[in-house]
Amino acid sequence: MTTDSVQDLVLGYWTSWQEPADWDAFRECLDDHVSFDPGGRIITGADALVAMLRATASPWQDVSMLSQMYSVGEAAIVYEGTDRKTGVRTRVAEHIEVRGAKISKVVATIAVVG
Numbered sequence: 001m002t003t004d005s006v007q008d009l010v011l012g013y014w015t016s017w018q019e020p021a022d023w024d025a026f027r028e029c030l031d032d033h034v035s036f037d038p039g040g041r042i043i044t045g046a047d048a049l050v051a052m053l054r055a056t057a058s059p060w061q062d063v064s065m066l067s068q069m070y071s072v073g074e075a076a077i078v079y080e081g082t083d084r085k086t087g088v089r090t091r092v093a094e095h096i097e098v099r100g101a102k103i104s105k106v107v108a109t110i111a112v113v114g
Contacts, residue, residue: 001072001073001098001101002072003070003071003072004070005101006070006071006072006073006074006075006098007068007070007075009029009098009101009102009103010068010070010075010077010096010098010103012025012028012029013026013029013030013096013103014065014077014079016029017053017058018058018060018063019058019061021053021054021057021058023050023053023054026050026053027046027047027050029102029103030046030049030050030102030103031046031099031100031102031103031104032045032046032047033045033046033104034046034049034102034103034104034105034106035104035105035106036049036105036106036108037105037106037107037108038108038109038110039108039109039110059083059084059085060081060082060083060084060090061081061082061084062081062082063079063080063081064079064080064081065077065078065079066078066079066080066091073097073098073099074095074096074097074098075095075096075098076093076094076095076096077093077094077096078091078092078093078094079091079092080092080113088112089112089113090110090111090112090113091110091111091112091113092108092109092110092111093108093109094106094107094108094109095107095108
C-alpha cells in the first residue's frame, strides 16, 4: 500500500463510526483478525469490534482531528470528541497498523481533556 492509500483507509475508518455511523463501512476497513487495544482489554476480531461499537452507537459529538501521520503500513491519529451524555471532552491517540489493505491492529490511548 502507498502512504496515500493508508491515509484513505484510516480516514475512512475514522469517519465511519461518527454520526451517522456506517458500521458496514467500518467493518470493511478491518482485517478479519484485527486487534483493538484501548488499554485494559483487547478486542480481537472485526466482527467482535463492530458488535461492541454498534451496541454503544456513536457516543461522541464534535469530533475533530488534531494530528495525523501516515506511512506505508501504519498511521497515527490524535483526535478529540465530546461525550453526548456527560459533555466530557476526551482525547484519543491511535497507532494503526495496516496489512493487506486492511487495519490489522490498533493501540489506543484515551484520556479526559482538562
